[in-house]
Amino acid sequence: MQASQSTVDPAEIAKFEAMAAEWWDPTGKFKPLHMLNPCRLDYITAQIAAEFDRDLREPAPFQGLRILDIGCGGGLLSEPMARLGADVVGADAAAGNIPVARIHAEQSGLTIDYRHTTAEALADSGEPFDVVLNMEVVEHVAAPLDYLTACRRLLKPGGLHLCSTINRNPKSFLVAIIGAEHVMRWLPKGTHEWAKFITPSELETLLEQAGLDVVDKKGFVFNPVAWSWRLSDRDLSVNYVTASLAPSAT
């Protein structure tokens, strides 16, 4: 990674540094992701710790785990996983995100394997992972079942798949499309297509068809008074997350 970067034009590096700063500015373009991130990380870290019997109070609790972050963007989830000691592969179908994420990881003193690739291509290459993070991606793909099947193929037997998306109902239209894109302008208009949103029961069916066993569901709920997100056992009406397991070898 370092060697290939030394051949990059300095003007390109400056551009990527500016883009990295933008990705990581909690008040900038990616503010909604930054606001959601602690809540997502609370869920992700708790699920991984429980599944692989790790103690988050210990240093490097995820040491020895191989984690794939699909749709890694600037590395908002890849970096925390690496900091917790995991071996992380960050994959993004948008080529532009890769050098940006690499520069930020380097600034943060972290080693992360960022690749311009897709879940399907990675699955075909046969690299197994203990954990696949599939956060806020499935509502953007053309063929969800094929995509989720690729995610399952990426897992070692008994591996953990964490998948979050947005529910499809009148409230999610109001909150995620009208609210987030038109009123608050947190997201560019057209970021989400309401018809592609997936209800929890649809997602559960898709995950099972893909060969995954759903073990947990939680809502990500925005509290406008505290101006922050929290996890909810009951309210899956807009943003929600699922944990599912690949079948074990035995």
Next chain:
Amino acid sequence: MDNPPATRIFTDMTLDSDILIVGGGLNGPVLALACAQAGLRVTVIDAQPADRFSSADFDGRSYALALTSVRLLTGLGLWQGLAPQAQPMLDIKVTDGRAGEGPSPFFMHFDHAEIEEGPMGFMIEDRHLRPALIHAVQTHPQITCRFGETVVAQDTAAGHTTLTLGNQSQLKARLLVGCDGRGSGTAARAGLRRSGWDYGQTALVCAIGHEKPHNGVAHQFFMPPGPLAILPLPGNRCSIVWSESTATAAAINALPDAQYLDALRPRFGDFLGDITLQGRRFTYPLSLSMTQALIAPRLALVGDAAHGMHPIAGQGLNAGLRDIAALAQVIADATRRGEDIGAPDVLSRYQTWRRFDNAALALATDTFNRLFSNDNSLLRAARDIGMGLVAHLPPLRRGFIREAAGLNGDLPRLMKGQPL
């Protein structure tokens, strides 16, 4: 890249530590111990050599620790060794008075028996607290002490912050914390402006010995020139914080010990019998000094570095310890999530949590002082009525007791007696 090193430490080893703390007084070591408990590596830097921090003899300085502060020190494994030297405060009596006159007919009385948590706080002497803190940081495997070294520059870059010391060596970490008091060089170097005002008052601080036992009762007398706090120490001794106008304080402080006591006697009264001076005398000019923000890029301020307040009711150290418990919790939670502890969104959680509380406390102590350091007869009547009301309304009184014990507000886990 596909074969990363087999052993990976969760913090980057090119950094000297995770956190650099400037200031090795009281707040700096406590924060260092709390962050070390969260698994982080900490460096504490102070211009004073370590041996300058501890005076073996009683020098007259002591602190009133709220119950919540004691819980914090207990959680950090410090209180167990300090408890035998501490004096529990079982009762606080607040009286409005004038030198040479008796207390007004109304006074407030706060007894710890009215709240279930136990004593409202403990008095601990500087000569016990400070060496215990220094010893704990010097012997902790995750804490590096750089005592006797000055900071000449601080710089923030993407991913880390760098401190340059007087000998031109550099230290790098994810986060810098200023625990360097109201003259904070850390805040000044970060360009954080301070605002505040002088009260025109100076606190005379000393310890006295007395004939009769104090029974663990603390007294606060509100005198027109300023409050007089009498705080119980182990044995027949009390620590006093005696506020006067700056000119009067200077005149009193210039007096030899015998005349100093003569000036104190009419204010102190004779309820504890005859009094004698113990240890040295100190003076502290009283001023309010707050920074515009508690945070800057990769920087957080704690205690007096962020908010030097009126020492009325002994809330200064306790407010600093509350900052520490909150910051340590924000840092511990961020660490367990894998977040960058110096990231702006992480630091803003600390600022949001503490800024309102600190401003409210500074305002409350300021208002209290203005209201009580006054001989206006109308205000005096209003105070007497107010105190009479508090004396007769148990819920209001319990509210004050809980405030004195530090039990009000959104408490950090370490101050609830829970693990970090």
